[in-house]
Amino acid sequence: MFNKSNSLLRRSSCLALRALLMVFALALTVPAMTHAATNQIALLVPDGFALPDPRVSAWLDAAQEEGLKITVINDTQFQQGTTPAQFSGVILPDQVHVNASDALIAALETYTTQGGSLMLVYDFGALTTTGFYAVPKSRLSNLAGVDYVLYDQLLGNMIGVGPITGLGSTLRTLQVPPGKSMLWDAGATDPVEGVSGYVYGFLIYPSFVTQGTYPGSALITSPNFGLVAGLRDFGSGRVLFVNTPLSYLKGQTDGMLMHGFLRYFGTNLMKMPRLSAQPKALGGLVLNWHLCAGDQIAPAVEMNTWGTFDNSNSPFSISVTAGPDHIDFGDGKGVNLSQNTSAKNLLLSLQSKGHKIGSHGGWIHDYWGANASESNQSSFEQYLMLNKQSVESVAGRAAVEYSAPQGNTPQWSVNWIEANGNTGYYFLGHTGMAPTRSYRDGVLSNNTIRAFPVMPFGPNATFEEFQEFNVPVTDVNTWYRQLIDFVAKNRTSRLIYMHPAGAIQYPRTLNVIFNKADNVKANGKFSWYTMDTLAQFAQRRQQTAWQATDNGNSWAFQATHPTDMTDMAWVLPRSAYTQPVVTQGLALVTWDTNNWIVTSLGGTSLAFVAGKQ
Numbered sequence: 119m120f121n122k123s124n125s126l127l128r129r130s131s132c133l134a135l136r137a138l139l140m141v142f143a144l145a146l147t148v149p150a151m152t153h154a155a156t157n158q159i160a161l162l163v164p165d166g167f168a169l170p171d172p173r174v175s176a177w178l179d180a181a182q183e184e185g186l187k188i189t190v191i192n193d194t195q196f197q198q199g200t201t202p203a204q205f206s207g208v209i210l211p212d213q214v215h216v217n218a219s220d221a222l223i224a225a226l227e228t229y230t231t232q233g234g235s236l237m238l239v240y241d242f243g244a245l246t247t248t249g250f251y252a253v254p255k256s257r258l259s260n261l262a263g264v265d266y267v268l269y270d271q272l273l274g275n276m277i278g279v280g281p282i283t284g285l286g287s288t289l290r291t292l293q294v295p296p297g298k299s300m301l302w303d304a305g306a307t308d309p310v311e312g313v314s315g316y317v318y319g320f321l322i323y324p325s326f327v328t329q330g331t332y333p334g335s336a337l338i339t340s341p342n343f344g345l346v347a348g349l350r351d352f353g354s355g356r357v358l359f360v361n362t363p364l365s366y367l368k369g370q371t372d373g374m375l376m377h378g379f380l381r382y383f384g385t386n387l388m389k390m391p392r393l394s395a396q397p398k399a400l401g402g403l404v405l406n407w408h409l410c411a412g413d414q415i416a417p418a419v420e421m422n423t424w425g426t427f428d429n430s431n432s433p434f435s436i437s438v439t440a441g442p443d444h445i446d447f448g449d450g451k452g453v454n455l456s457q458n459t460s461a462k463n464l465l466l467s468l469q470s471k472g473h474k475i476g477s478h479g480g481w482i483h484d485y486w487g488a489n490a491s492e493s494n495q496s497s498f499e500q501y502l503m504l505n506k507q508s509v510e511s512v513a514g515r516a517a518v519e520y521s522a523p524q525g526n527t528p529q530w531s532v533n534w535i536e537a538n539g540n541t542g543y544y545f546l547g548h549t550g551m552a553p554t555r556s557y558r559d560g561v562l563s564n565n566t567i568r569a570f571p572v573m574p575f576g577p578n579a580t581f582e583e584f585q586e587f588n589v590p591v592t593d594v595n596t597w598y599r600q601l602i603d604f605v606a607k608n609r610t611s612r613l614i615y616m617h618p619a620g621a622i623q624y625p626r627t628l629n630v631i632f633n634k635a636d637n638v639k640a641n642g643k644f645s646w647y648t649m650d651t652l653a654q655f656a657q658r659r660q661q662t663a664w665q666a667t668d669n670g671n672s673w674a675f676q677a678t679h680p681t682d683m684t685d686m687a688w689v690l691p692r693s694a695y696t697q698p699v700v701t702q703g704l705a706l707v708t709w710d711t712n713n714w715i716v717t718s719l720g721g722t723s724l725a726f727v728a729g730k731q
Contacts, residue, residue: 157391159388163192176373207237207383213366282325299313313375371548393659403605405616407618411444427467428471436465436473439482502538519541519650536567552612568653573601595627673728679723683721
């Protein structure tokens with residue numbers, strides 16, 4: 119994906135001047151500047167920059183999913199007197215603001231010196247207003263804390279592409295979940311880990327080569343090219359330098375780092391309130407079972423007698439490939455759902471226990487996985503229809519969840535399932551993330567359906583892979599426990615998946631998973647979810663309008679919804695806010711060690727007040 123990264127910076131100066139008007143996006147305008155205090159992050163774009171633009175929309179959509187408030191401002195507005203009191207944090211994004219004036223950079227230094235927080239991303243300001251690299255380094259090196267954009271010295275080698283690493287504890291703070299990083303260098307208590315991906319192992323990312331001793335706290339580094347992310351003090355303020363193209367990566371189905379850094383910047387550093395993406399701000403997992411062939415039915419039936427699918431563990435998402443064949447036409451190894459009494463009874467039993475029955479592609483599992491492409495919709499669309507109709511005829515209700523065989527998900531297939539009523543789908547892009555509206559090839563094409571990225575354990579994700587690659591069972595058990603703790607602590611969700619034929623070989627690991635989940639659930643910190651439950655909540659949550667108004671010693675929060683605000687929950691850091699008091703509407707105020715949680719109990723409007731700490 120990054121073989122073109124050396125040309126990315128050269129192209130970006132032109133991209134910053136070209137408006138990509140996307141017909142699917144909502145029309146945006148840069149608002150008139152006011153100087154009252156806000157509880158928002160500012161995103162800085164050049165004067166005259168035409169919106170909407172997908173490279174900016176990626177930030178706005180990420181902020182919406184993370185529950186943070188963000189406002190787009192331009193250079194003139196910023197230079198006319200933006201202060202830390204008005205916007206306590208400003209994002210300097212990649213791709214869209216590659217050209218910058220000396221006056222703007224001076225204003226950024228003044229803002230930060232006065233106490234503001236900057237998130238400086240990759241190629242922001244890498245070129246002068248005349249389109250040339252500054253000599254001998256980026257003019258933002260003073261803010262970043264290291265020298266970078268060393269074109270005069272390194273020419274085409276000023277960008278490196280390679281693995282990126284950080285302390286395991288630091289990566290978790292940046293919302294990199296356990297399993298999305300692998301051991302790089304063992305340490306006594308806090309090992310160094312490298313960001314990794316399903317199948318691929320260690321992933322590679324572009325970053326500018328950096329030089330000099332960094333005066334701050336390094337968060338992520340490149341073993342070969344220097345600092346990738348770090349936090350440093352600058353005057354009375356701080357600079358979070360992120361030396362990799364976050365918006366570009368999100369556009370290419372790798373949004374984890376953008377979302378993680380955005381949440382870190384907004385909640386960890388700026389102590390901003392956020393509207394949780396989870397119902398009641400309750401973390402959890404989606405367990406997606408894939409019944410992709412006839413040999414998956416008997417193990418699932420047996421595990422059903424064990425109690426694996428009983429109500430204490432529900433609900434799960436069950437995806438079925440319904441055709442008569444598995445690998446190719448005529449092999450007779452498929453589920454053959456319409457003629458398979460055992461499979462029918464299994465699905466009806468699982469559905470009666472609260473599980474969600476959905477489609478696993480493509481009618482013939484491996485044939486779809488090996489052959490579906492962007493160019494053969496005319497011949498392959500029928501397999502989506504056949505599979506959906508077969509599953510629905512047995513379940514007696516709409517199949518609104520989808521998993522692609524072998525993860526093969528052409529864009530047209532997403533368009534089709536969205537148009538045919540699906541709410542969520544298993545996805546091999548954006549791995550390590552919570553459910554998201556997926557950007558692909560730089561744009562957002564599907565506005566109502568949610569992608570559920572697969573959560574891997576290093577390069578593996580299923581019991582068959584753990585067995586094939588000799589992953590120690592103790593490591594697998596530890597990973598599942600850590601993942602449950604991660605989603606509970608961070609009030610987020612992830613999707614894991616498995617096949618009955620593999621899972622039945624690991625009964626003790628299943629007990630580890632369900633016992634751990636039960637224990638955390640008993641403490642009110644975990645829930646099992648289906649794709650449909652979270653997708654429908656996300657779509658309803660997207661209609662919630664809310665704001666916070668500065669009242670001097672407190673913040674007044676107002677929220678409205680056109681139909682129903684039930685289970686919408688705001689998370690406020692206790693280090694920055696006193697206990698919230700509901701002033702209008704119905705809500706429950708709870709707390710944990712670090713946060714206040716205000717959960718709506720229904721209605722269409724809510725107001726509460728929280729004092730400043």
